[in-house]
Amino acid sequence: MNISRRTFLARTTVIAGATAAVSLPFSQYLASPAHAAGGFIEPKHVRDAARRALERGKRTRHGRxxxxxxxxxxxxxxxxxxxxxxxxxxxxxxxxxxxxxxxxxxxxxxxxxxxxxxxxxxxxxxxxxxxxxxxxxxxxxxxxxxxxxxxxxxxxxxxxxxxxxxxxxxxxxxxxxxxxxxxxxxxxxxxxxxxxxxxxxxxxxxxxxxxxxxxxxxxxxxxxxxxxxxxxxxxxxxxxxxxxxxxxxxxx
Structure with a gap:
């Protein structure tokens, strides 16, 4: 099944929202040069969802x-x-x-x-x-x-x-x-x-x-x-x- 890059990124954001602390944090995803590769800019709601997931993850971290x-x-x-x-x-x-x-x-x-x-x-x-x-x-x-x-x-x-x-x-x-x-x-x-x-x-x-x-x-x-x-x-x-x-x- 072929899906557009836009759809792939949107789905990836949803999945990563549940697994942010397991792999790379969203802060790295948002700052990645590949994030805007080829002039593509994710929709604002996608970026906002990523930031909200990152903040939720931070609230549960103990720090030690x-x-x-x-x-x-x-x-x-x-x-x-x-x-x-x-x-x-x-x-x-x-x-x-x-x-x-x-x-x-x-x-x-x-x-x-x-x-x-x-x-x-x-x-x-x-x-x-x-x-x-x-x-x-x-x-x-x-x-x-x-x-x-x-x-x-x-x-x-x-x-x-x-x-x-x-x-x-x-x-x-x-x-x-x-x-x-x-x-x-x-x-x-x-x-x-x-x-x-x-x-x-x-x-x-x-x-x-x-x-x-x-x-x-x-x-x-x-x-x-x-x-x-x-x-x-x-x-x-x-x-x-x-x-x-x-x-x-x-x-x-």
Whole structure:
């Protein structure tokens, strides 16, 4: 389908209004030399919409990063980077996470947990939390940037280990390896939190985008992705999972 450049830019502005804090900010878009390339000037309502989206995003920014380097947000579903997103195939009505590649990765993790570790119920998953509700020196503070989720936090107490059966832990390790190390399990931290899974890479990390594209690609392949058949005991997958576990434990 062919669309005019004017239509393309207008649509891009609408989409970017919901994802301004995920990729380049609108301020860069508006100042870009390509913005007026060839003498084209976007309609005033398009430029105004971009500016309004930028201002909405600014209002939710905390100004300080969470431990993994992503900026914390003061609110969710308010025009910033963190939104309540669905978790298809589960009873979870929605989880508040940073949209874009982070969302893709964390939602995939939650779905595989539900299918292969233990069935989840409504209320079992907590995503974003207000900066004032998290302990800034602990990994849980990554929730304030929308880059972490807790699965049944009351079931896996902070500081305790051994909350998973051996077979369950094998699946958890397989999920982390499938995500190529962009997510870390709180159970490997010096002060363990076995309910916590958080992003282990900083903003702009190319591996995160690569893994997200891989996951999205599975949606077009029957039997692939979360819910598809996975042999977590295969030699290749176990080897990758064990290697990553050693690496992430050593970096605690």
């Amino acid at each position: 990063p969470s431990p993994n380097g992503w900026e914390m947000e003061t609110a969710t579903d308010k025009g910033g980077a963190v939104w309540t997103r669905p978790v298809p195939g589960t009873p979870i009505e929605g989880v508040a996470v940073r949209i874009g590649a982070v969302e893709t990765v964390l939602v995939h993790l939650v779905r595989r947990f539900h299918y292969e570790v233990d069935a989840l119920r409504k209320g079992d998953v907590t995503g974003w939390r207000r900066p004032g509700e998290v302990r800034p020196r602990l990994a849980e503070a990554n929730q304030a940037s929308g880059t972490a989720v807790q699965i049944r936090p009351g079931h896996y107490p902070l500081g305790a280990r051994g909350g998973y059966f051996p077979q369950q832990q094998i699946v958890v390790r397989d999920i982390l390896a499938e995500l190529e190390g962009v997510v870390r399990w709180g159970g490997d931290d010096k002060r363990p939190d076995e309910s916590l899974f958080y992003l282990a890479v900083k903003p702009g990390d190319r591996l995160l985008d690569t893994v997200a594209r891989k996951i999205r690609g599975w949606s077009d392949q029957p039997g692939e992705g979360a819910g598809g058949p996975v042999d977590v005991l295969s030699a290749e997958r176990r080897s990758a999972a064990k290697a990553l576990a050693r690496e992430q434990r050593a970096s605690a």
